[in-house]
Amino acid sequence: MPKKIDHAARKQDIAKATWKVIMDGGMEAASVRNIAKEANLSLGALRHYFTTQEELLYYAMELVKTRCEARIMQVIQQVLPPKQLVTKVLLELIPIDKETMAEMQVWFLFTLHFKYKQGDAFRQTDGIRETVQRLLVFLSDSGYLKEGKDLLKETEKLYALIDGLAFHRFIDSENFSGEYAAEILTEYVDDLCREEKRSN
Amino acid sequence: MPKKIDHAARKQDIAKATWKVIMDGGMEAASVRNIAKEANLSLGALRHYFTTQEELLYYAMELVKTRCEARIMQVIQQVLPPKQLVTKVLLELIPIDKETMAEMQVWFLFTLHFKYKQGDAFRQTDGIRETVQRLLVFLSDSGYLKEGKDLLKETEKLYALIDGLAFHRFIDSENFSGEYAAEILTEYVDDLCREEKRSN
Structure with a gap:
């Protein structure tokens, strides 16, 4: 199921972009807009993977673990x-x-x-x-x-x-x-x- | 010099109001406006004691120490x-x-x-x-x-x-x-x- 694997890999890329944004600017910088920009995605494309900012932040935190x-x-x-x-x-x-x-x-x-x-x-x-x-x-x-x-x-x-x-x-x-x-x-x-x- | 003592006491009150704001809402909430409100002061009155937000935050941090x-x-x-x-x-x-x-x-x-x-x-x-x-x-x-x-x-x-x-x-x-x-x-x-x- 290559599609599923791509989906998971893309989510990880977005999580890593989130880390980068947070390391550069702290938690205040972690808006969906900033993260989409860092991940080279449109807001719409990002929303395909994460519906809310909280969902994205939570996933990015869990990925560390x-x-x-x-x-x-x-x-x-x-x-x-x-x-x-x-x-x-x-x-x-x-x-x-x-x-x-x-x-x-x-x-x-x-x-x-x-x-x-x-x-x-x-x-x-x-x-x-x-x-x-x-x-x-x-x-x-x-x-x-x-x-x-x-x-x-x-x-x-x-x-x-x-x-x-x-x-x-x-x-x-x-x-x-x-x-x-x-x-x-x-x-x-x-x-x-x-x-x-x-x-x- | 009661005036000097009042000044110091008032600065401490503002610092404690800052702590309260931060404890309730995190660092994002620590705007000069929110702190003035918590301390029951006008923005102008607060600026009499602290010229910038960073100066106020630094003082509030040092007071803990x-x-x-x-x-x-x-x-x-x-x-x-x-x-x-x-x-x-x-x-x-x-x-x-x-x-x-x-x-x-x-x-x-x-x-x-x-x-x-x-x-x-x-x-x-x-x-x-x-x-x-x-x-x-x-x-x-x-x-x-x-x-x-x-x-x-x-x-x-x-x-x-x-x-x-x-x-x-x-x-x-x-x-x-x-x-x-x-x-x-x-x-x-x-x-x-x-x-x-x-x-x-």
């Missing part, structure tokens, strides 16, 4: 010892290079936008807390996590660390490099783990 | 053992109650606003990284920090943790309570410290 999840799936398929695997997955959650920086910037702006549109009804749907929790359970089950750790609290700490590192990359990308952020996060995971796997 | 610094100064003047003192200061940096939640929300939005206005020239001026670093040096000098810690990296971790906790309070205030955030942060500082002060 989809791409991040796809990267994580690639990591998970690698054969790696548990600690290295967990570290590699977590590193996908902070912006290291230009591409992931762009994704994170639009993600922050989308989050704030929908938070204000929806107020208390807003629920962050990036799934990072759940991913972090699952990784810590995996470290614990495979005998690598230090003993005496409360998994729920460790989840909150690591989840906060990740979003904090991401935020600092965003507001101070020149001084706070991706490599340094990665080093900090790797060291943090090292500290959570035992020197040797626990024998059962 | 000033108030947070004033709270920290109050904590520092208390006679407390080093670990408790450090924990108490750090707790002032995350939003626990309604008032500090409001301050943090406008701080996030201001940060994004100025980041987009100024691009790479933007420098975050909240001084939290410096405060965190000073507190860790204090813990180390007074013999409470665990040995073998790299102060610069520990600063980045704790700084990221704080902004991450603050961000999660913001996007998920119903499920992630101020008390729980405080508990997480307190436990984190506990983990950084030795059981007993190091004897010199």
Whole structure:
């Protein structure tokens, strides 16, 4: 069904044009008109893919998540010892290079936008807390996590660390490099783990 | 000089009206007209205090910082053992109650606003990284920090943790309570410290 594939590809192109518009001019710039222009489409053609601005913005936000999840799936398929695997997955959650920086910037702006549109009804749907929790359970089950750790609290700490590192990359990308952020996060995971796997 | 005091107090009232407008409608709502209305002032009267919108927004942002610094100064003047003192200061940096939640929300939005206005020239001026670093040096000098810690990296971790906790309070205030955030942060500082002060 080539037509369906074209349709999906075109939607992704429009979403990427949306990211570009938002990165250049902030959320205020994200009018349907500006996005159509960036995507080289007429307003009518764009409306063929997205009926409303909110629908388009929501799709563009979800695409960030989809791409991040796809990267994580690639990591998970690698054969790696548990600690290295967990570290590699977590590193996908902070912006290291230009591409992931762009994704994170639009993600922050989308989050704030929908938070204000929806107020208390807003629920962050990036799934990072759940991913972090699952990784810590995996470290614990495979005998690598230090003993005496409360998994729920460790989840909150690591989840906060990740979003904090991401935020600092965003507001101070020149001084706070991706490599340094990665080093900090790797060291943090090292500290959570035992020197040797626990024998059962 | 009562006139000067009135002038300063009025500027603070306008800044608080600005916060209110931003909390209700986001940064897009922060027009001089809306702020004047919220502050019960004519546009002309408001211009007496702030010539431009950017000047007003900048002042309103700096007031968040000033108030947070004033709270920290109050904590520092208390006679407390080093670990408790450090924990108490750090707790002032995350939003626990309604008032500090409001301050943090406008701080996030201001940060994004100025980041987009100024691009790479933007420098975050909240001084939290410096405060965190000073507190860790204090813990180390007074013999409470665990040995073998790299102060610069520990600063980045704790700084990221704080902004991450603050961000999660913001996007998920119903499920992630101020008390729980405080508990997480307190436990984190506990983990950084030795059981007993190091004897010199």
